[in-house]
Amino acid sequence: MAEPARERLKVGILLPHVETRYGGATARWGDLLSMTRLAEDAGFDSVWTVDHFTLPDHGVECGVLENFSLLAAIAAVTSRVEIGPMVACTGFRNPALTAKIAETIDEISGGRLILGLGAGWHAPEYRAMGIPFDHRVGRFEEALTIIHGLLQDGQIDYEGRFYTARECELRPRGPRPGGDKPHLPLLLGSSGERMLQVGARYCDQWNTFFSFMQNDPNSIPALREKVDAACRAAGRDPATMVRTASIMVGFPLPGERGRPDTPNVIKGSVEQIAEQCQRFVDEGISHLCIYLDPMTERGIEAFVPVLERLKAMDAMTAAR
DSSP, X not given: OOOOOOOSOEEEEEOOOBTTTBTTBOOOHHHHHHHHHHHHHHTOSEEEXXXXXXXXXXXXXXXXXXXXXXXXXXXXXXXXXXXXXXXXXXXXXXXXXXXXXXXXHHHHHTSOBOEXXXXXXXXXXXXXXXXXXXXXXXXXXXXXXXXXXXXXXXXXXXXXXXXXXXXXXXXXXXXXBOTTSOBOOEEEOOOOHHHHHHHXXXXXXXXXXXXXXXXXXXXXXXXXXXXXXXXXXXXXXXXXXXXXXXXXXXXXXXXXXXXXXXXXXXXXXXXXXXXXXXXXXXXXXXXXXXXXXXXXXXXXXXXXXXXXXXXXXXXXXXXX
């Protein structure tokens, strides 16, 4: 069996559009714009958002700026970086609407969107918005069927237990219309067995998040085997599933509050941090999404030497 395909290493950052996550403060659009432009100019390959209405922080529910609205704005002010949600909850929106939103953002960006999708996990935000929290995997499977069908074929006629899309068309098509042409990539943000079974049928990429795999590269082999098994069960070569990981990297910057409650934060000198990040790459991860601690402009600047070292190491590997 072939090893999972890996192109050149990509490295992205996650934006702090959650209350209190901007070095202890709350980021406004101007702050997020500054971070985005800094990341693109510094050579990062991608910029990511989260899709939540609220998130807990030491027992307090913190608000979150809406994910797709931010991605549309980011698409309009960047020219090179890939963009995407890490990950969009299919339960929050009608799946046909999600496909429409994604196609529109892909149009604005000129074909740079990666559509990360998941089933969600934080019950309080479901309750607050009056969204059903039951049968999340079943709802995800139906939603992904509709989203994939619309993005790939431009149309679908579907009736399920939870969602219906009758004679539904996606027009006008974006810059990647599907069919035999490269289509807008779908990324699965889950390691649950049932979710992997669904994702193996429809998704191009898979992500594991630091809070679920303890920010530990030693956890990747077992997770990789789960992904491989799901692909084989779906009749698919595991090498066709791109492997990505979201990891937390911390810098002790005076005057900026970090997240001391998070275990196994990657820290140290530039060389030490690069070596620890490289351990994920050695396990088959080809796209790293960096959750900086603190998530600020200073955090980005502190990581740039690490980014340069990782790219140099990847170039050396490719040249062998």
